[in-house]
Amino acid sequence: MPVLFVTRRLPAPIEALAAKDFDARLTPSDVAITDLAAKANGADAVLCCPGDSLDAATIAALPASVKVIGTFSVGYDHIDVAAAKARGIKVCNTPDVLSVATAECAMLLIMAAARRAGEGERLVRSGQWAGWAPTQLLGTQVSDRRLGIFGMGRIGREIARMARGFNMEIHYRDMTRLPPDLEQGAIFHDNDDSFLPVCQVLSLNAPGGEGTRHWLNNERIAKLPQGAVVVNAARGTLVDDAALIAALRSGHIASAGLDVYNGEPRLNPEYMSLENVVLLPHLGSATTETRDAMGRIVLSGISALLSGETPRNLVA
Amino acid sequence: MKRRLILACLTTTDVIARAKADFDAVVVEGPSDMTVDEVTKAAAEHKAEAILFTNTLPLNAVAIAALPPSVKVGATSSVGYDHVDVAAAKARGLIVTNTPGVLDECTADFGMMLMLAAARRGAEYDRIMRKGWRYRIGQGDLLGVRVTGKRVGILGMGRIGRAFAQRARGFDMKIMYHARTRLPPELEQGAEYFADLHAMLPHCDFLSIHAPGGPATDKMVGAQALSLLPDGAVLVNAARGTVIDEDALYDALTSGKLFAAGLDVFRSEPDFDLRFAALENVVLAPHVGSASKETRDAMGYRALDNIAAVLDGRPAIDPLWRD
Known part of the structure; x- marks a missing residue:
């Protein structure tokens, strides 16, 4: 043997x-x-x-x-x-x-970040839940929103399929346009300038490596709509951490869901101090x-x- | 002359602004919603014709009897009305209205989030991260349960249950449901009907509760029902806490019968059973199924629309009953 x-x-x-x-x-x-x-x-x-x-x-x-x-x-x-x-x-x-499991993880991150699930969990577990308040934990609705998928490979397409159940309008950015049977009505963008402004929710699903290193940087974040939700269940290297953290602090990005990080498992510790992030330890396929x-x-x-x-x- | 309104519950700034623009409104000052006594007193002093409230106000027989005769309509900014x-x-x-239709999508979204988070251990993972992570997790450790392609049973197939089913179809789930009556095919959309809840449970990898509260459903999911689920099932409740026997649920979560649960509602809120806060295999939320800005605005506007209709002599849009 x-x-x-x-x-x-x-x-x-x-x-x-x-x-x-x-x-x-x-x-x-x-x-x-x-x-x-x-x-x-x-x-x-x-x-x-x-x-x-x-x-x-x-x-x-x-x-x-x-x-x-x-x-x-x-x-x-x-x-x-x-x-x-x-x-x-x-x-x-x-x-x-692992496409399906990873897509499930991305959908979980989208909904948990948009609906502030981490904050709600911490409030309830603290035993300090005092009841309803007018703006308490008001999140952003997921259904009927525009979802932008950066990298429309197998995992990206699985996310698109799941998101259609939420009536989301699917946009995607990739190097080449997909044939109609794979595109399933999703809207193709051949440039960032048309893609980023429509992304009320942005899901990163591109491969890692030098070609995509720190793709989500200050310049691209600035082109996202105010209050966008960003999730990354692909590779940590896609994100410029300093830029994302600054946008989460300013509120330009309302919330983020992350399963992957630069330098994992020693991620940038500033993420841990943010309330408006949902963090998972790279368990997309788990x-x-x-x-x-x-x-x-x-x-x-x-x-x-x-x-x-x-x-x-x-x-x- | 503007109609006189008591806005008894805290709400969004946009809803308060519209209440003040359209009505002669007395608005709750907070930090809590008005109590029954406060509502009664404010209504009498203001000669109010309408009250806008939510499920924090128990509008029971005593409270209704105490309302001044000027009050013609009560509008609850909620779809549930087990507090009335x-x-x-x-x-x-007294005409009473609720806000069906405007929170279905939002609540179904939240139910799906709880189902994914419970199955994929989202809250537990987030706690690992906030402690710093910094160790390698084995390829066989901390594994969750796949959702896609599994079987889900829906208890209560109203608007929210059906919106939940629509989302579950995006995950290729087999949909089953139990409700008092079978739906017509165009609403059923291929879901399998079970007249007997207990006959459905052995087939449910996931069970999601979307039934109303009240005596008819009280503890409907108890020890016997839970024992009929397959081992390792996942339970989700974004409807009403009273549907579950919480002692039985606690036992099922600690014995390993259930893999996990996602709970947005509890028998007692906000003073929920703190035993659940000590469990790793639950995802907990403070009754925020409809808590998006878009939906809370829509609920408040809908309640105001109902009040305006009744006070203008038109039929209520969403009356709790029709004569």
Whole structure:
């Protein structure tokens, strides 16, 4: 059986599956691996997670036995794919299966931020709820509003589908326009200047990386309508934290819902002092069903690649 | 001459402005809504013809009997009216109106938010963040429950229940409902009807309550009903707290029978059962289902429209009963 090194603790059913299909070297902790080359010695494949940095130097240092890297995520910005390719290492990920869970998370953030759920929770739990007051916790209605989706890939389209149940008018910004069967009536914008002013709610769903680094900056925030709601369940790097925090303090952005951060898990501590943000610890795909499906697809992709096949979750 | 109004509940500045523009209005000063005694006294002194109130004013038989004869209409800025003694109002000839229709979307939105937040552990996650996070969470830790594609049972399929169903369809949910009577197909929209609540419960991955309060639904969701749900079900209540037996709910949440609950309403408000505040697997909200600026304005305007109609000799728009 091929040898598989797993960098982190995985859901128990997935560890059991790995042990069945591979000579699996499991890691019973969540501490980041610092000596990957030594740990992967003799392994045919490595199963890593977001948070493990597989940069060019790490990949160069991998033993020659390693032919495949699988990542327990759809995003692969933590892997230097070019460096892997140069060494003849194939990379696979977990596409499709977490779109729904991540879209649910984005919808939760939209509604929780707009309706001030975090503040309401804290008020009730404090035992200080004194009853109704005229402007107490008045939020912004979600239904019938305009939703702008930045990045209309699988997750963005799932959000659009869910948001249609709320009668939201869907706008999207992407590099290319989708065909009508995927667009489903959503309104395409080929530039930020037409897109941003319509976004009463803005959902970031673009990939990370240099091309989108700090996309949501002061200049773009200024083009959003006063009182907009912003959510990010994609990548922390999409946001310039200082700009977003300033807009949340001034009220130009009414509220934000965030699942991802620059430098996570050590996020900018100023977010924690804001009442008008709902914060989640990067758990967009964290349902039992989704994590199970992610484990299955990445393990089957690794098996296929080691057998010389081309699975549909091949990244490069 | 402007008609005389008591605005007995605190409301938005826009609603107060319109009340003052259209009526000779005495407006509650706060910090709380007017009590029954304060309303009675103000109505007598002002020779008021109308009272605008909300569910903080128990308009029971005693309160109705104490109102001066000048009062012809009471408008509650709420869709629920379990705080109104309808029989006593009828006997007195007092017309009472509510505000249906204007808060359905907003309340259904909030119900969906509670369902997602309970299933996806939103409040628990937010607490982790506010303590600083700063550790790696295992891929198998703190997992929530998927909503999309699951089965949801709706208890009470009025306007809000149907708006909730519309949102749930966007999540590919299978919709079931229990109500006293079956809806016509155009309102049912493919939802499966159960005449017997207890027959529906074993199929409910999620149960969302949208029934009115009052004696007919009191503790309808009790120990027996909860025991019929599948293990790991999620309960949502954005309707009335009295529909639930809170002792039974607490037991189901602490035994693991229920995965989580999202609660916007409680049997006693605002002095709710503080045991719930100690639980991780509940998402709590202070009865804010209709608390958007847009909706609270619409509710207040609708109540004023009802009052204007009655005092102008036209039929009420939203009377609690029709003769």
